[in-house]
Amino acid sequence: MIQNSCMENPFQFGRELGANELVDRLEELADVIGTIRQGGKLFLVGPRRFGKTSILKAADDRLTENKAVVLRYDAEGYPSLSLLASAIISGAATNLKGSVERVGEQIKQFFSRLRPELSFNVTDREWNVRLGVQEVEDIGSHLKHLQLLLEALNGLEKLAKAQPASRPVGLIIDEFQKVIELGGKTAESQIRAAVQQHKRTGYVFAGSQTHLLTAMTMDASRPFYRLGKVLFLTPIPREDFLVFLRQRFIESGFHIVQKENDESLRLILDLAEDVPYNVQMLAHACWDSLRSGNTVKERTLYPAVVVQSLDRIVRQTDPFYTQLWNGLTVIQQTVLIAVVAESGMNLQSMKVVNMVGKSHATIRRALDAFIERSILREEEHLGSVRVRFEDPFFAQWTLRFTART
Numbered sequence: 091m092i093q094n095s096c097m098e099n100p101f102q103f104g105r106e107l108g109a110n111e112l113v114d115r116l117e118e119l120a121d122v123i124g125t126i127r128q129g130g131k132l133f134l135v136g137p138r139r140f141g142k143t144s145i146l147k148a149a150d151d152r153l154t155e156n157k158a159v160v161l162r163y164d165a166e167g168y169p170s171l172s173l174l175a176s177a178i179i180s181g182a183a184t185n186l187k188g189s190v191e192r193v194g195e196q197i198k199q200f201f202s203r204l205r206p207e208l209s210f211n212v213t214d215r216e217w218n219v220r221l222g223v224q225e226v227e228d229i230g231s232h233l234k235h236l237q238l239l240l241e242a243l244n245g246l247e248k249l250a251k252a253q254p255a256s257r258p259v260g261l262i263i264d265e266f267q268k269v270i271e272l273g274g275k276t277a278e279s280q281i282r283a284a285v286q287q288h289k290r291t292g293y294v295f296a297g298s299q300t301h302l303l304t305a306m307t308m309d310a311s312r313p314f315y316r317l318g319k320v321l322f323l324t325p326i327p328r329e330d331f332l333v334f335l336r337q338r339f340i341e342s343g344f345h346i347v348q349k350e351n352d353e354s355l356r357l358i359l360d361l362a363e364d365v366p367y368n369v370q371m372l373a374h375a376c377w378d379s380l381r382s383g384n385t386v387k388e389r390t391l392y393p394a395v396v397v398q399s400l401d402r403i404v405r406q407t408d409p410f411y412t413q414l415w416n417g418l419t420v421i422q423q424t425v426l427i428a429v430v431a432e433s434g435m436n437l438q439s440m441k442v443v444n445m446v447g448k449s450h451a452t453i454r455r456a457l458d459a460f461i462e463r464s465i466l467r468e469e470e471h472l473g474s475v476r477v478r479f480e481d482p483f484f485a486q487w488t489l490r491f492t493a494r495t
Contacts, residue, residue: 099381100338101374103367107141109148113366114330115141121321122149126158126260126292129250131285131318133266134296135303137467138480139367140323142296146262149294159185159259161246165268171235174269175242176219178261179206182249183217193217200252201245204238236273240284243291250290259291266295267302278306278313286317293318300467325364332356335373344380345390354391361400363482371483375399404487411487414465421448423492425456429466430488434477 102111109119118134122145125132136142146162153160161181168174179201186193190210197206197217205222221238243261250259263269270277285293297303300322306312307320335355339346347354358376362368376391376399383389404411415423424446432442437457438450446453457477460466465484469476479485 097342099374099377100342101370101377103370103374106147107144109152112141112144112148113334114326115145115148118145118321118323119148119152121319122146122262122294123152125294125319126153126160126262127258129258129288129290129292131293132295133303133307133314133318133320134294134323135300135307135320136296136298136323137300137365137469137478138298138464139365140298140325141366142298142323143264145323146264146294146296150262153258153260157257159250159253159257160262161185161260162262162264164264165272166265168268168272171239171269171272172221175204175238176206176221178239178242178246179204179221180217180219182246183208183219184215186249196249196252200248201242203241204245233274233276236277236280239269239273240280243281243284243288247288247291250288253290260294261291262294262296264296265298267297267299267306270306282313282317299464301461326366328356328359328364331359331364331369335369338373339377339380339391342377342380343389344377345386347390347392354393354396357393357396361396361482361486363478363485365482368482371403372396372400375403400483400486401490404483404490407483408487408491411484411491414484415488415492421446421452422456422459424448425453426460426465426488427492428453429457429477429479430485434466434469435474437477 112119121132122134124130126149134142134145143164150160150162159182161178163174163177163181165174168177179197182200183193183197186196188196194208194210197208197219207220207222209218210216211218246259246261253259269281273281285291304322307314307317309315332352332355335358336346336352346352358372359369362372376395379395379399380389380391418426428442428445429437431445436442437453442453443450457466461468464480466477467480469478
């Protein structure tokens with residue numbers, strides 16, 4: 091009979107993971123923590139589904155456990171920079187110790203130029219902040235919104251200077267490219283001018299738009315060039331992932347067929363293209379399939395179990411993939427099929443031109459549109475460029491359910 095039938099599935103996805111749930115990523119975690127503790131600047135650049143947000147959460151948790159003041163925000167959750175500025179002030183108030191009156195006085199002192207109006211929700215134990223300068227709807231320009239954010243950053247540095255050296259202060263902004271988009275043309279230069287003068291506040295700016303963040307931080311003509319360390323998230327080493335997968339299946343009481351050097355586990359990595367989110371999702375589905383088994387064979391991970399689990403995932407997600415596919419032009423659909431057929435390589439070759447039936451320029455425009463919509467991304471490695479799907483399972487859906495050319 092089944093053992094561990096009530097055991098929780100160890101393969102988690104779709105949420106922020108804790109430090110003890112991360113696979114590898116110890117160096118990246120240490121870099122984020124060290125940046126905050128030392129008042130430095132770090133740009134963390136990685137594709138979606140690579141665990142970037144979980145690294146930031148784990149660092150936040152570790153720092154907070156050691157009494158640091160850490161404010162962490164996803165810029166995509168704020169439609170304007172003034173709302174982000176208000177959130178920073180609210181977060182700062184929440185992290186200060188003392189009576190409500192004392193905290194309110196401190197916040198008004200640190201962020202005096204914004205004239206914050208604060209109220210404390212006793213039930214939720216949260217501060218609500220309204221900026222006492224112009225109302226958001228009356229500001230009317232990127233520049234004025236940006237100035238509010240800059241004043242919030244300057245106020246945070248004043249707060250950091252007022253803390254003992256043993257209590258570092260850090261600001262983590264995920265999807266940082268959204269801040270630049272909202273701030274307009276001068277955002278990069280003005281944010282650099284502000285934060286480069288800050289010595290006590292540690293900044294971690296993260297983003298998944300790899301081509302935008304790479305240009306922003308690596309182009310010598312851009313303001314963020316050499317402002318701080320740039321850390322690119324790469325795939326988790328396969329051997330580390332194999333160890334993680336093997337241990338979790340075995341600890342759950344399952345067996346793994348040992349043919350051809352962990353064939354089943356490597357198939358999970360192959361089909362998920364080593365993307366951490368998708369690896370966890372596929373392993374999660376395999377675990378669920380094995381859980382209902384009553385015999386050794388039924389509780390053994392074979393390649394067929396992996397393929398069947400992937401088929402189930404793709405079919406469950408079919409409505410979303412179908413809607414996405416039907417929203418593409420015929421040319422875009424043909425280019426996407428070519429990306430799958432050629433594994434994202436040599437997409438400007440005559441073979442691909444003949445396959446698509448359009449010019450190099452048309453193919454390039456389609457690829458750029460996919461990258462802009464976060465359907466595809468470009469992966470540069472050792473001098474070569476490969477186009478990858480942001481969601482590898484969309485590529486698998488394309489293989490299964492679209493007409494081949």
